[in-house]
Amino acid sequence: MARLVMKFGGTSLADVGRIAHVARHVKREAQAGHEVVVVVSAMSGATDALVRLTSEASALHDAREYDVVVATGEQVTAGLLAITLQGLGVSARSWLGWQIAIRTDGTHGGARITDIEAGDLIARFADGQVAIVAGFQGVGPDNRVTTLGRGGSDGSAVALAAAIQADRCDIYTDVDGVYTADPRIVPGAGRIARISYEEMLEMASLGARVLQTRSVEMAMVHQVRLQVRSSFEDPEAPASRYDHQPAAGTLVCDEDEIVEKQIVSGIAYSKDEAKVTLVKVADKPGVAARIFGPLARAGINVDMIVQNVSDDGKHTDLTFTVPENDLDKALDVIRSARKEIGYNDLVGSTNVVKISVIGIGMRSHAGVAATMFKALADKAINIQAITTSEIKVSVLIDSDYTELAARVLHTAYGLDSPDG
Amino acid sequence: MARLVMKFGGTSLADVGRIAHVARHVKREAQAGHEVVVVVSAMSGATDALVRLTSEASALHDAREYDVVVATGEQVTAGLLAITLQGLGVSARSWLGWQIAIRTDGTHGGARITDIEAGDLIARFADGQVAIVAGFQGVGPDNRVTTLGRGGSDGSAVALAAAIQADRCDIYTDVDGVYTADPRIVPGAGRIARISYEEMLEMASLGARVLQTRSVEMAMVHQVRLQVRSSFEDPEAPASRYDHQPAAGTLVCDEDEIVEKQIVSGIAYSKDEAKVTLVKVADKPGVAARIFGPLARAGINVDMIVQNVSDDGKHTDLTFTVPENDLDKALDVIRSARKEIGYNDLVGSTNVVKISVIGIGMRSHAGVAATMFKALADKAINIQAITTSEIKVSVLIDSDYTELAARVLHTAYGLDSPDG
Numbered sequence: 121m122a123r124l125v126m127k128f129g130g131t132s133l134a135d136v137g138r139i140a141h142v143a144r145h146v147k148r149e150a151q152a153g154h155e156v157v158v159v160v161s162a163m164s165g166a167t168d169a170l171v172r173l174t175s176e177a178s179a180l181h182d183a184r185e186y187d188v189v190v191a192t193g194e195q196v197t198a199g200l201l202a203i204t205l206q207g208l209g210v211s212a213r214s215w216l217g218w219q220i221a222i223r224t225d226g227t228h229g230g231a232r233i234t235d236i237e238a239g240d241l242i243a244r245f246a247d248g249q250v251a252i253v254a255g256f257q258g259v260g261p262d263n264r265v266t267t268l269g270r271g272g273s274d275g276s277a278v279a280l281a282a283a284i285q286a287d288r289c290d291i292y293t294d295v296d297g298v299y300t301a302d303p304r305i306v307p308g309a310g311r312i313a314r315i316s317y318e319e320m321l322e323m324a325s326l327g328a329r330v331l332q333t334r335s336v337e338m339a340m341v342h343q344v345r346l347q348v349r350s351s352f353e354d355p356e357a358p359a360s361r362y363d364h365q366p367a368a369g370t371l372v373c374d375e376d377e378i379v380e381k382q383i384v385s386g387i388a389y390s391k392d393e394a395k396v397t398l399v400k401v402a403d404k405p406g407v408a409a410r411i412f413g414p415l416a417r418a419g420i421n422v423d424m425i426v427q428n429v430s431d432d433g434k435h436t437d438l439t440f441t442v443p444e445n446d447l448d449k450a451l452d453v454i455r456s457a458r459k460e461i462g463y464n465d466l467v468g469s470t471n472v473v474k475i476s477v478i479g480i481g482m483r484s485h486a487g488v489a490a491t492m493f494k495a496l497a498d499k500a501i502n503i504q505a506i507t508t509s510e511i512k513v514s515v516l517i518d519s520d521y522t523e524l525a526a527r528v529l530h531t532a533y534g535l536d537s538p539d540g
Numbered sequence: 541m542a543r544l545v546m547k548f549g550g551t552s553l554a555d556v557g558r559i560a561h562v563a564r565h566v567k568r569e570a571q572a573g574h575e576v577v578v579v580v581s582a583m584s585g586a587t588d589a590l591v592r593l594t595s596e597a598s599a600l601h602d603a604r605e606y607d608v609v610v611a612t613g614e615q616v617t618a619g620l621l622a623i624t625l626q627g628l629g630v631s632a633r634s635w636l637g638w639q640i641a642i643r644t645d646g647t648h649g650g651a652r653i654t655d656i657e658a659g660d661l662i663a664r665f666a667d668g669q670v671a672i673v674a675g676f677q678g679v680g681p682d683n684r685v686t687t688l689g690r691g692g693s694d695g696s697a698v699a700l701a702a703a704i705q706a707d708r709c710d711i712y713t714d715v716d717g718v719y720t721a722d723p724r725i726v727p728g729a730g731r732i733a734r735i736s737y738e739e740m741l742e743m744a745s746l747g748a749r750v751l752q753t754r755s756v757e758m759a760m761v762h763q764v765r766l767q768v769r770s771s772f773e774d775p776e777a778p779a780s781r782y783d784h785q786p787a788a789g790t791l792v793c794d795e796d797e798i799v800e801k802q803i804v805s806g807i808a809y810s811k812d813e814a815k816v817t818l819v820k821v822a823d824k825p826g827v828a829a830r831i832f833g834p835l836a837r838a839g840i841n842v843d844m845i846v847q848n849v850s851d852d853g854k855h856t857d858l859t860f861t862v863p864e865n866d867l868d869k870a871l872d873v874i875r876s877a878r879k880e881i882g883y884n885d886l887v888g889s890t891n892v893v894k895i896s897v898i899g900i901g902m903r904s905h906a907g908v909a910a911t912m913f914k915a916l917a918d919k920a921i922n923i924q925a926i927t928t929s930e931i932k933v934s935v936l937i938d939s940d941y942t943e944l945a946a947r948v949l950h951t952a953y954g955l956d957s958p959d960g
Binding site: 196214 | 556559560590593594596597598599600601602604605606607608609611612615616618619620621622623624626627633634636638639683684685
């Protein structure tokens, strides 16, 4: 017997038929004797429709009223899933944010959970009742409805799992787990059975959009074991055992639970990058502050930085990357500070991609970067910038080579699956 | 300065454009300095769509979960109207049933309001804030969402008006008031400026579907003055004064407020009637009990009863009316008891209409019924049954004569408007 949180997204709850499919997943776990909390998103499309209504009502809308309107999407699916489960003979009831209560701060439209009073909910487990919780919502300090920001149902699930000390939090999505690389561009990519929180965070922040970064962070802090799995699985497959990992999906867990640590677990890429080059900047003390100070004040996040000494020894070319959306703003900031900085030319480009190899095993292994550089050089792919962390090496390359680079790196680190 | 409750139905809130129109009505009253509570229904069609989802989820659904799903309709319009009002520069906030709180009994799907804790809501009046209340919903003894049954937003409005001791409760609908007769069949019908609760109850129960019977009863008990008016009016028309009646609409109030009491205020009709005749029933003591006892036990409401002595003096023909929907059930009940009752033949008919003249003035005037009978006789309309109350005379006639009877009675009681 285990305590489980199961979270289903909007695609899995798109209509009454899909909700019935979800109910069969829940029934399987409940009948196995587990204590089950289900967290639901709104039916896919419902939240967008509600957001559109608030925008139509007034361009500048009160976030508190936005929350009142938008939170109804999850309320509907929570009620419908409870009804469906009861129809299958499973005892279930819905819980709204204010009923549990899921207390949040007062940041309407993007609230953070501060406390969950899970006592009532846990008490019902004794009767075998499944709790269906409306995700994405809570109640603020002033007793008003809050929402956790878009996609916040993952956050609800993780926070609930922590509050009730669940053995596992199963995140059901439309993919069957986390892959060693994007399967659309790397045919040999395979599903990762276990991945550490740190690796998952690097993957998530690089655009492997299976889990939200914030939810993974929360899971790491509270040591909530996350299982990413597909809601399209056969719901009548054997029920999970809390101490085992289900046959399918990816377990995101503490690195201690990962016995065989891969040097490289996966290859991720991010196209949301732009490159800015200042040509012939004076190579003198203080110039970096004059460039990056104004950018920081403008709220622009600078990632990679490369400085090349130029021929004359007095000037340098300086390149850095920013999120693609911030490129125009970054160029404006640099142009405004041209006098103080002093440069010959300013060039912006979005024709770049950041490609990363990620793995907790590389902490104890040298040569990871060398393998990367050699593999790319063999295909004549030019590296424009490099950045590293303890468990990641990232390079900036021409975006035309994204697919090729991902494939050669996947092969170079021995990740190609036998049946790929 | 007055305290007003304004209630808007689903047709008046059908889309964002209609909600903007409603907001202008509210702005008018708020800017006149009134303390305003607005009660909203769901967008027309929204509740039906939600009810359909619950039925699709499971044929036999838990009423508590039904309430969770269905109550979202009013939550959406409450938030949208608050946003729209803020966009017009009017301070406003939404209130859900549990936030106020509107306490109800635990009869999910058809709950009754037991108490309204209106203190917080009233406190906001001092800041000039308009309260937008989600109608049709409350919170039950177990802290779960309840709904008041279909059309229950009128009930929310009246109960709130009583709780905050409002000077008036304005019910905005798609008609501009209560008429002396159905204007579709009586061209001379005119709007009634003032009508007593008792008269309105008789009108409502007879199918003048402007107000629900239950809401009028509640208004009468709590002495809430109701103004029926059209949401299609020009919202920028002059604001109401609490002590005056608006130029348009019908005020439903205590009879003491009606100076010039009409003998007959209006003509109403109900087609929801069926006639049952038992031919040649033995005319002996106890037979009525044998007929109406089983009907009462079957939950069938018998209205008019007529007994005709037959030629032989030993038998009688007995006719009574029941709601049209109950006709088949009533016939079954009588057939089952044929042995105990003893009759020659049993005839059911739905080809009848009950037509009524209603007026508080008839309490002190004789001859009201005589005028009715003469007017109908003049047109050779046969009266099949008669029933009277203190403020009503009703007759059962062949439904073919509905329009003719309504028109001749309207004329006979001097109700035809000069410009009709």
